[in-house]
Amino acid sequence: MTPPRADRRPDLDWLRVLAFGLLIAYHAGMAWSGWSWHLTSIDSIDCLREGMRFVNRWRMPLLFVVSGAAIALALGSRRPRTFVLDRVRRLLVPLVFGMIVIVPPQIYLERLHRGQFTGSFFDWLPQAFQGGPYPDGNVSWHHLWFLAYVLVLTFAALPYFLWARSERGRATLEKAGHLAARFGLQWLMVLPLAASILWLAPISYNTNGLIGDWHGLVYYGALLLYGAFLFGSPELLAALNRQRWLSLAVGVVAYAMLYGLFIDGAVRPVITDADRPDYALVSAMNTMAWLFAIVGFANRHLTRRPAFLSEATEAVYPFYILHQTVTVVAVYWLLQIGAPPVAGFILVILATVMATSAIYFGLVRPLWFLRPLFGLKAAYSSKVRPSSVLISRSRTMPNFSSER
16 A cells, blocks of 8 residues: 655645535525525524535635645646646636536526516526616626636735745745744734735725735735645644644634624624724734644644545535535525425525435436536546555645635
8 A cells, every 4th residue: 555645735735625514504594594696585594694604714715725825735836837727627617617507597597586587497588688787787707706716816926835845935834834833923914814805805895806906905905825834734723622622712703702792683684884904903803813723733632534535526616516506406495486495494404405416426427528528637547546645635625615
């Protein structure tokens, strides 16, 4: 058997897979959350909304942190041009395909649900790409916005990643990781996030739409760099491992303050200008504390690579691309028949997992001409060599997400 490689990161793949499992439940609950979504029930599940509100503070940041680490691993020693072409193939191609094929059924069902269209999907197809950007028009990337952000941020940060892999960059980052681990300086990562919330969020617009989303670009860009730094520093990872309970305690206190001072049960809390500085600091502290705790616990406990993890890691990207369309279809029909909220929520999860699995295992995984459209290599191998799991999967999987 080939000995394990030092650059394999089972904790990273575990975080990727577990975050996606959370994503399915999150999207399944959106229709009954009381928040506006593509399809929204007149009934809501208050306890579900509060649980979603809690995870919403760190679920997207976690995905960008994992993506930053994966980008650094995928870059490796490859030439910049090779890396850029690979990113285009694995991010841009699935994004375009998704906007043309995967997303339109979601928009169609939303138009039906809101009484903006009557007729079959084929009747609606001629206007599928008319009217300009969603929501006024029908052109959208919906849940695939994450791919666009990762693609743009990867190219914007490429000079940093190239410097970070150089001899001088590695020495500088090693020293920074040593100092952060020794003096707890990782908590300074809170400040850029707080600054973005304070100064950029009020002047940003077009959330998840890239253009004009200054806060989203800066906030997620910082988290992308944080991920590369955290997972590239063994000393800092070890410190997060040791301090995982402290980070958890800080996260609990920060979220309690956030909820008590600014949310207080409101479906959509309004933050005044006077409260924004305090809100920005507490919100950023809460996010980073939970990220440090999650990374620390993963580094401590998710150190083994069971046989299914390799297959699950490869499946995550196609599942991400497919799942929300399946979820919207299931939600539409359950709302049509008047399913009770809790039963509807559970049934949507089951339907999403089962139908997405059937599409992936029956079509996407075995058919070479479909695999590149879902970010996979065209050639399929039923046997994955253990020694190559992380690097191959890191290149294959740029990660996944949902609406912010």
